[in-house]
Amino acid sequence: MGRGGEALKTRGRFQAGEGSKVQDNLTETTVPAAAKKSGEPSWFAALHPIVPWILAGVALLPLPLVLSNAYTQYVVNVMAINIILATGLNIVKGFAGQVTVGHIALAAIGAYTSAVVSTYLGVPFWGALPVAVVVTALAGAIVGIPSFRLEGAYLALATLGLGESVRIIISGTDFLGAGIGFENIPPPNFFGKPLGDHRAYYYVVMPAMLLGLYFSFSILRSDIGRAFKAIREDQLAAAASGVNVRKYKVIAFVLSAIYAGCAGSLQAHMAPGFLHPNSYTLTEMVTLLLMVVFGGIGHIWGGVIGAICVTIIDDLTRDYYTYRMMMFGAVIVLTVMYMPRGIGGIIDSFLVRRRFKVIREASIARRQAAEAEAKSNAS
Numbered sequence: 001m002g003r004g005g006e007a008l009k010t011r012g013r014f015q016a017g018e019g020s021k022v023q024d025n026l027t028e029t030t031v032p033a034a035a036k037k038s039g040e041p042s043w044f045a046a047l048h049p050i051v052p053w054i055l056a057g058v059a060l061l062p063l064p065l066v067l068s069n070a071y072t073q074y075v076v077n078v079m080a081i082n083i084i085l086a087t088g089l090n091i092v093k094g095f096a097g098q099v100t101v102g103h104i105a106l107a108a109i110g111a112y113t114s115a116v117v118s119t120y121l122g123v124p125f126w127g128a129l130p131v132a133v134v135v136t137a138l139a140g141a142i143v144g145i146p147s148f149r150l151e152g153a154y155l156a157l158a159t160l161g162l163g164e165s166v167r168i169i170i171s172g173t174d175f176l177g178a179g180i181g182f183e184n185i186p187p188p189n190f191f192g193k194p195l196g197d198h199r200a201y202y203y204v205v206m207p208a209m210l211l212g213l214y215f216s217f218s219i220l221r222s223d224i225g226r227a228f229k230a231i232r233e234d235q236l237a238a239a240a241s242g243v244n245v246r247k248y249k250v251i252a253f254v255l256s257a258i259y260a261g262c263a264g265s266l267q268a269h270m271a272p273g274f275l276h277p278n279s280y281t282l283t284e285m286v287t288l289l290l291m292v293v294f295g296g297i298g299h300i301w302g303g304v305i306g307a308i309c310v311t312i313i314d315d316l317t318r319d320y321y322t323y324r325m326m327m328f329g330a331v332i333v334l335t336v337m338y339m340p341r342g343i344g345g346i347i348d349s350f351l352v353r354r355r356f357k358v359i360r361e362a363s364i365a366r367r368q369a370a371e372a373e374a375k376s377n378a379s
Contacts, residue, residue: 053214060206064199073198077270079311080205081263084212086291086307087300088259091216094298095225096252097232098147101285102159105166106257108280110136110264112176115185115275125188125269132265133258140257144250163285170277177275185273196271205266212259216300219255228252283325287314290328294335295342302344
């Protein structure tokens with residue numbers, strides 16, 4: 001029988017339901033038992049994906065009790081807000097591959113929207129937060145429009161211009177506090193009890209951080225996440241494969257803006273309830289970009305680690321304000337040169353090496369057992 005006949009025969013076997021048997025036999029001969037056993041579903045994998053995040057939230061509940069003072073608690077709250085910001089930037093930069101340096105402007109829009117709605121309209125924090133998220137999402141859709149025709153450095157310059165425009169508009173608008181700042185922003189209330197101190201506010205930012213991380217992992221594993229990664233790798237190939245590139249670019253910017261708006265609102269209502277346009281300058285954008293680059297572009301856990309490390313470094317170097325930009329710039333350059341995948345890439349490489357080590361050791365053990373059995377049968 002020729003090759004065509006063999007192919008038709010094989011196709012008929014798969015259509016008749018024998019394909020799974022052939023695949024199982026192939027798996028038995030090529031995948032070691034120990035490696036296949038490690039991939040079997042466990043009781044932990046059978047749980048709903050949100051259950052580990054609930055357990056993480058329970059584990060983090062007593063954290064304020066072990067912190068030494070209110071300032072340390074404040075730094076932890078800032079850390080949680082920065083994790084939300086870095087996760088949002090990672091969606092548009094790491095998942096979809098769009099170069100943007102205007103993410104901090106979206107956070108400013110969310111912060112000032114929440115401040116205006118709560119201060120002038122009397123809306124409580126729990127109502128101002130979703131309003132800020134919606135307004136920032138609309139702004140993110142507008143920011144995403146230039147990405148239809150601009151890429152790389154040109155898109156970065158366009159988003160940079162947007163970021164500076166937002167800061168300048170805020171600085172010149174008396175309604176928004178202008179250069180003096182926006183003050184007297186009310187804290188959240190929980191059943192009539194104000195959550196004004198940093199220890200109480202931790203129980204607002206911590207669940208928001210965990211929910212943001214949970215949804216980012218869900219997005220990455222969804223069809224939207226796969227479309228993002230296809231656009232990141234090659235826009236022309238993604239379009240040829242049926243991916244609506246423009247649609248998913250806008251979705252990436254909107255999702256990123258939702259995270260920025262949430263983080264901005266949380267920052268606005270955190271004590272002392274004060275906003276200033278100088279909190280949303282190019283320096284803050286470089287700091288945010290360092291979190292993502294240092295942690296690993298496109299790596300969620302790397303972004304979390306990067307946000308934690310950079311927040312701590314940023315707090316420790318406040319006395320050296322003149323040299324901070326130079327230090328952060330040097331760290332970004334050195335990270336790109338010697339650690340291009342960031343901390344997340346190092347973690348991934350370690351896990352991959354460990355996994356292949358287990359597979360190799362299991363294969364060697366299986367071959368030795370087969371040789372020993374063959375010798376015993378021969379004797």
